Amino acid sequence: MSIAEIERRLNTLEQTVEELKSTVARGAPARRWWVEDAGRFADDPLFDEIVRRGKEYRQSLRPPARRRKK
8 A cells, every 4th residue: 555545545534534523513413213213013924923033032042940949
């Protein structure tokens, strides 16, 4: 990599950092994805199946319940 290429890449990086800083300084509102995406999979049988299988898998990883001594 030549010095000229390194300088060009460094300049690009510095410009990008400045753009990010200005965006943060303006207080750009954060995207509220949890509100925008809520209900996206409502009444979707495939998604319901994914949820069911995920629950089964998580339960399969749990150790068996210990029995209490009487």
